[in-house]
Amino acid sequence: MTKSPVIDPRRTLTLRDVSEASGVSEMTVSRVLRNRGDVSDATRERVLEAARTLGYVPNKIAGALASQRVNLVGVVIPSLSNMVFPEVMTGISETLEDTGLQPVVGVTHYSPEREESVIYEMLSWRPSGMIVAGLEHTDAARAMLAQAGIPIVEVMDIDGAAVDSAVGISHYRAGRQMADAILAAGYRRIAFLGTMMPNDHRARKRLQGFEEVLSRTGLALADREFYSGGSALLKGREMTAAVLNRSPDVDFLYYSNDMIGAGGLLHCLDRGIDVPGKVGLAGFNGVELLDGLPRKLATMDACRLEIGRRAAEIIAAKHPDGIIGGEVIELFPTLQPGDTIRRG
Amino acid sequence: MTKSPVIDPRRTLTLRDVSEASGVSEMTVSRVLRNRGDVSDATRERVLEAARTLGYVPNKIAGALASQRVNLVGVVIPSLSNMVFPEVMTGISETLEDTGLQPVVGVTHYSPEREESVIYEMLSWRPSGMIVAGLEHTDAARAMLAQAGIPIVEVMDIDGAAVDSAVGISHYRAGRQMADAILAAGYRRIAFLGTMMPNDHRARKRLQGFEEVLSRTGLALADREFYSGGSALLKGREMTAAVLNRSPDVDFLYYSNDMIGAGGLLHCLDRGIDVPGKVGLAGFNGVELLDGLPRKLATMDACRLEIGRRAAEIIAAKHPDGIIGGEVIELFPTLQPGDTIRRG
DNA sequence: ACGATGGCTGTTAGCGGTAACATAGGCGAT
DNA sequence: ATCGCCTATGTTACCGCTAACAGCCATCGT
Secondary structure, X not given: OOOOOOOOOOOOOOHHHHHXXXXXXXXXXXXXXXXXXXXXXXXXXXXXXXXXXXXXXXXXXXHHHHHOOOOEEEEEEOOOOOOHHHHHHHHHHHHHHHHOOEEEEEEOOOOHHHHHHHHHHHHOOOOOEEEEEOOOOOHHHHHHHHHOOOOEEEEEEOOOOOOOEEEEEOHHHHHHHHHHHHHHOOOOOEEEEEEOOOOOHHHHHHXXXXXXXXXXXXXXXXXXXXXXXXXXXXXXXXXXXXXXXHOOOOOEEEEOOHHHHHHHHHHHHHOOOOOOOOOEEEOOEOOHHHHHOOOOOEEEEOOHHHHHHHHHHHHHOOOOOOOOOOOEEEOOOOEEOOOOOOOO | OOOOOOOXXXXXXXXXXXXHHHOOOHHHHHHHHHOOOOOOHHHHHHHHHHHHHHOOOOOHHHHHHHHOOOOEEEEEEOOOOOOHHHHHHHHHHXXXXXXXXXXXXXXXXOOHHHHHHHHHHHHOOOOOEEEEEOOOOOHHHHHXXXXXXXXXXXXXXXXXXXXXXXXXXXXXXHHHHHHHHHHHOOOOOEEEEEEOOOOOHHHHHHHHHHHHHHHHOOOOOOEEEEEOOOOHHHHHXXXXXXXXXXXXXXXXXXXXXXXXXXXXXXXXXXXXXXXXXXXEEEOXXXXXXXXXXXXXXXXXXXXXXXXXXXXHHHHHOOOOOOOOOOOEEEOOOOEEOOOOOOOO
């Protein structure tokens, strides 16, 4: 607006302002503020002093455009409201901390279309890398990621084809493993309780692995119950009540996540049901919340922190020039039997 | 690197590529992609087709620099791992959704220094607005925010001086209100259990209000216990056990958040303590987790969703030219007595 | 027929930095 | 003194896009 030479006191400052205030060229100021190249101590002091008193904040937009370098890493996750993704974020942040890279979060609410648009939006800021939850994306999203020319890490899941790198666990195998443990403990009439969401591919894969093991033993799920939305703990209670009413003879409840599992556990204890004698329970995730429950729910930890760390390491690794990528890192969750499965 | 005229197939695309592929000027392409200005339908189609087949993703860095407009809103919060801030985020996202603005999250881990650096980092991207949790900041951070020339909204708390606008509740008053309710129910030997963190100013203010009411009635806290880190639910149990051992005659436990309150409640129920007859309990926040507990913990909701919404509305409101700002919106939490305070 | 009008497209000049190169001294070795 | 070389600083040319303005052409009223 103001093209007049009159100095607008509310105009935001530029390098030129600092340069004039300290009597050196803009380039020198730039060098001081980025700690790059040789600058004499006297000059450095003068510049820093000027920048400080003016309250100069550099414009990274201009800097990024000129240098073709952006210190941002896009992180695309389905949700922030269940404990799992925040913990992945923690792992990412920790690891990125001393690399100068900064995570930027986008949330998709489990919608593929939203995911596509979030990815598009993020790529338009030309980040140095992208971390995306899951392997399932729209074709357009996959194409954009593949073309972006930056490291891409798909996290949480490794059952499928990755665009570039991947870090996660096999949910399919996790489901099988839990089924094995449950069968080994002698349970036979097993019910599944989980989310309705058709786009929660990881829960789907766990269930698939789980059912495969059952059917190979000549069994099938005795009952199943789905939910969506609401307080997971409360939903867990309600679903459990529904299942136990409908199928009084079930002897095991397999939940797609720990939160509803915890609700189910509380319900069983309320009803005075013998856990794990009459009914066993298991969840998934290994959330620390469980530590405070009256009885420890059987679960499998999803290696969330570790996944975040490893993903960030891949992004931060300066694959100098030749972008290598294409790593797939499988982590192995451990079964935590807790107190809700009969001990062999 | 490649200054040669040879086309690098991995070079990222620019407007020029789309312009050449569709036979119109860059400017026209830009207009099509932004839906701005008049473009004939035929041209529009041709451009969109070209952009789609090439897989062009605009460079917002260049766009932002040229237009001096950035569709980002910085959101600075202490943590993602307790349910409260994600819910504020939800309110913000919802409201920003149809404004073209996009939230960018930064996490401070309750450290003022980290907060300062996160704010600096964010301002250097020249966002359209900033939403920052709390009113307590370093002098430098406050100065940067004040000088930024964009709307600033400080959220959660209104007990103090705002840089620009503020949306939140009075935690001081919330503490007083809870104390009134507890005293009214006849409890007299009251203990406080809360976080150690010196930078959780809101918990501090609640406690301050709480103690003021007690002391005005000639009472003082019968005991107090602090924690930091770890599973809040478990910590709640442990702290509660410690307090009940040390001070067997307390008749009320006031927790600084619902999560430890829930742990405390579970502990009391385990021990078969008469709640709320012998011992009453109350927390703070109104997290939906509580709905699934065996007994509903008394709490006060912190209006988190609403705070997020109102803050985003202030940012999104196109205060055309004349930046008005300076609004302070106080919300009023409601006391939810639940089942853990004796009913008068 | 003619300027006025309006729809559509192109041209020019930056936005605020940084890479790359150029330059001015100062100093020791020859 | 001459040269080379290093240190400290300045100059120039963009990065990829958009605001602002300048054309051009068909249509329209008179």
